[in-house]
Amino acid sequence: MSFGDGKTNYSDGERSLYLSLTKPFAVIGQNVINGINSMGAATIFLVMAMLKTFHPKQFSKVIQQIYYIGARSTTIIMLVSLFTGMVLGLQSYHALVQFGAQGSLGTLVSLSLIRELGPVLTAIMITARAGSAITAEIGVQRISEQIDALETMRIDPFRYLVTPRITAAIISFPLLTTVFDLIGIIGGYVSSVVLMGLNAGVYSHSIQSYVDMEDLTNGFVKSVVFAIIVATVCCYQGYFVHMREDSKGAKAVGLATTSAVVISCVLILVSDYVVTSLLMV
Amino acid sequence: MNTPLIEFKNITKRFGEQTVLDRVNLKIYEGEVTTIIGLSGSGKSVLLKHIIGLLKPDEGTILLRGQPINEMKRSELADAMSKISYMFQSNALFGSMTVYENIALPLQENTNMSKSEINKRVMARIEQTELTEAAHKYPSELSGGMQKRAALARALITDPHIVLFDEPTTGQDPVRKNAILSMIAQYQKKFNFTAVMVSHEIPDVYFISNRILALYDKTIVFQGTPEELGNFDHPFNDEVIRSLEGLQKELTGLYSRRQFKVLHHAQLQSRKSDERYCIVVFDLSDMNSIVSHIGYDVAQETIHAMGKYIDKHFDAIGGFSTRRKINEFVTVLPFANLDEAESILKDFIEDFQEGGISEIWHKVRNDAPPEKCVDFPIKAGIAEGKPTTEIDSVIKLAKSHQKEIGRLRCAVKE
Numbered sequence A: 001m002s003f004g005d006g007k008t009n010y011s012d013g014e015r016s017l018y019l020s021l022t023k024p025f026a027v028i029g030q031n032v033i034n035g036i037n038s039m040g041a042a043t044i045f046l047v048m049a050m051l052k053t054f055h056p057k058q059f060s061k062v063i064q065q066i067y068y069i070g071a072r073s074t075t076i077i078m079l080v081s082l083f084t085g086m087v088l089g090l091q092s093y094h095a096l097v098q099f100g101a102q103g104s105l106g107t108l109v110s111l112s113l114i115r116e117l118g119p120v121l122t123a124i125m126i127t128a129r130a131g132s133a134i135t136a137e138i139g140v141q142r143i144s145e146q147i148d149a150l151e152t153m154r155i156d157p158f159r160y161l162v163t164p165r166i167t168a169a170i171i172s173f174p175l176l177t178t179v180f181d182l183i184g185i186i187g188g189y190v191s192s193v194v195l196m197g198l199n200a201g202v203y204s205h206s207i208q209s210y211v212d213m214e215d216l217t218n219g220f221v222k223s224v225v226f227a228i229i230v231a232t233v234c235c236y237q238g239y240f241v242h243m244r245e246d247s248k249g250a251k252a253v254g255l256a257t258t259s260a261v262v263i264s265c266v267l268i269l270v271s272d273y274v275v276t277s278l279l280m281v
Numbered sequence B: 001m002n003t004p005l006i007e008f009k010n011i012t013k014r015f016g017e018q019t020v021l022d023r024v025n026l027k028i029y030e031g032e033v034t035t036i037i038g039l040s041g042s043g044k045s046v047l048l049k050h051i052i053g054l055l056k057p058d059e060g061t062i063l064l065r066g067q068p069i070n071e072m073k074r075s076e077l078a079d080a081m082s083k084i085s086y087m088f089q090s091n092a093l094f095g096s097m098t099v100y101e102n103i104a105l106p107l108q109e110n111t112n113m114s115k116s117e118i119n120k121r122v123m124a125r126i127e128q129t130e131l132t133e134a135a136h137k138y139p140s141e142l143s144g145g146m147q148k149r150a151a152l153a154r155a156l157i158t159d160p161h162i163v164l165f166d167e168p169t170t171g172q173d174p175v176r177k178n179a180i181l182s183m184i185a186q187y188q189k190k191f192n193f194t195a196v197m198v199s200h201e202i203p204d205v206y207f208i209s210n211r212i213l214a215l216y217d218k219t220i221v222f223q224g225t226p227e228e229l230g231n232f233d234h235p236f237n238d239e240v241i242r243s244l245e246g247l248q249k250e251l252t253g254l255y256s257r258r259q260f261k262v263l264h265h266a267q268l269q270s271r272k273s274d275e276r277y278c279i280v281v282f283d284l285s286d287m288n289s290i291v292s293h294i295g296y297d298v299a300q301e302t303i304h305a306m307g308k309y310i311d312k313h314f315d316a317i318g319g320f321s322t323r324r325k326i327n328e329f330v331t332v333l334p335f336a337n338l339d340e341a342e343s344i345l346k347d348f349i350e351d352f353q354e355g356g357i358s359e360i361w362h363k364v365r366n367d368a369p370p371e372k373c374v375d376f377p378i379k380a381g382i383a384e385g386k387p388t389t390e391i392d393s394v395i396k397l398a399k400s401h402q403k404e405i406g407r408l409r410c411a412v413k414e
Helices: A012-051 A059-097 A102-143 A146-152 A157-195 A200-210 A213-239 A249-280 B044-052 B074-081 B099-110 B115-128 B144-156 B174-191 B226-230 B235-245 B257-268 B287-294 B296-317 B338-365 B391-400
Strands: B006-015 B018-028 B033-037 B059-064 B084-087 B162-166 B194-199 B211-216 B219-224 B277-284 B320-325 B328-333 B374-385 B403-410
Touching (some): A059 A157, A102 A157, A102 A213, A102 A249, A146 B084, A157 A213, A213 A249, B006 B044, B018 B044, B018 B059, B033 B044, B044 B084, B044 B162, B044 B194, B084 B144, B099 B144, B115 B144, B174 B194, B174 B296, B211 B226, B211 B235, B219 B226, B257 B320, B257 B328, B277 B296, B277 B338, B277 B391, B296 B338, B328 B338, B338 B374, B338 B403, B374 B391
Parallel strands (some): B033 B194, B033 B211, B084 B162, B162 B194
Antiparallel strands (some): B006 B018, B006 B059, B211 B219, B277 B328, B277 B374, B374 B403
16 A cells, blocks of 8 residues: 655654554445446446347257246245235235225235335345355356366357346246236235225225336336346356455355345345336436 | 477466466377376466467467467367367366266257257267266266266267367276276277377376376476486476386386386396396287277276286296386396296286186176186296396397287177
8 A cells, every 4th residue: 555645754653543544445445446346347247148148049048047047936936925915915904994094905015016025025035046046056167167168168158057047037037026916916815805804896996996007017127127137146156256255166156155145135125226216207 | 290289389377476387388299199297286287278278378379280379260269179178177077967968068059960960979979988877877976987988978079189188087096097098098099189188197198198298397398208208307307207106106016117227227237247137028918909898997907907916926036017018017037047937927827817817807897707708818928138138129039929828808898
């Protein structure tokens, strides 16, 4: 670290004081630079992967990944969405009944799910289930030289490993979000109509009256954005596991998996706000 | 000599502050087996990875058939690289794919062949590498040797012109190590590719290599035949070869060629010129046929057993032996005359026929030799020499006296 103007002579005590005062800023600055570098690298990573989407041999790999990321996540998504809808219905009922506004319960549950909870919770659940597995799988392939082996066989590792996963995520996320929304609304129905005795017609009519196509579209836009973020972050963390400075080998794969899940979840919530703001303009 | 297939001109590679290769110059010729030797961590694998483009040099030029690869058009380079295969030290097989799927992968991804054509080619390679029973198993279900064969089958599926082997014998026992080297040598002849190998297995690699490249102190200090390496006067010989070679060979338990030379010189230089000594030369005929008919394991176990029995019978009376070629053993009996040597050889033959040959089968197949057989003769010959005579001429004479001493009996492969 440079100190002073290079001409003035400073004592050791002054140097030490200077360094201790500036160190926090240096650390913050370095982390910001690293963060911006990583974002740039991840964006290039995404663009390179997307450029290889329409290769003739991609179809079967994408289908395979849709099965893994999408189909095999359906059960957990249904379970989570059912209870999310039920608790939402229950809490909202008790709040609305105080104002005599329980007739708006269907609107509240469905809009909450379609606009926010559906896309966000679906993305977080897929990150936990499939995203972590993507990072671990690609990471292990990296440290065991399987990615190098692909290169020596003239098989583009981006095309073979990354592109199908990102494409599959972009297809799977909106579909799973739809499932989440639907089952969540049913969950709200179960708690408010079946358990609390709200009129079924009131519940469904309030949904039909206040949920329009724009709400659905916005929800899907978010789910596509989350898909790109989750798939890119998870693939990127696994693909470059060998370049981690904090550790190597199996431990690096573990840390990369943790980083992938944490970064994805944080970015889902940050981008949710940004996308919501943009869509409301 | 012709234009080298691959040539390095002043290649330098650094990782951060550390220089791994420093102005490396080397030549690799077509159709040969070239082995790069050196200590662990000396940069052998780094050097190999430059050939296939996994690493790029910081300085210098790599030429392919005389043409610098950094000046090639992208399509030319892609075409050239598609003819090179790489066999990783760790095999780098895909753990989630079966052996069949691993081998088929390069054809599925890089060609427009039909499924049936791919199947035909893959099954042919699987049969050639004796993996038929393992075709639908996962790599984790295979032994180390079978994994090596699967990796080799994958490397050969695209009919490459050049195959790079990164320490192919790592982690194998002595019999397996030699079986893998023998397999590489056999396939190199069969498919006529240029093999470039990184190995520690000195002196075993000498038997299959046409040329040796010695990597020492970040650069290539020797390029030449294994025989020329013996006369190479350089610290590499003292520091590296001796440390890797050891006093005795792992597979046979006999002396290394270097130790054999030293012993021969020490034992005979003090003898009077009219005194006599004997040399016995053993020959396991036609190793390639043995390998192709019975398999690598049997061939290597035979070499192992021969070394063990030779040592048992001849070491006790002051003899010393070495494996001189892939299928040839030489024993010096410094204090025996012709009659004594013949008597000891007779005992050896009886013991080897009774115990040695059945031991080979029991170890490899855990079973007795099968009924339906093709026989491979094992020969031995004795000659007498004077201390002043060149050892090579005595060996030649002993070879001319060779007669059959035993037969390796085996089942014919369908």
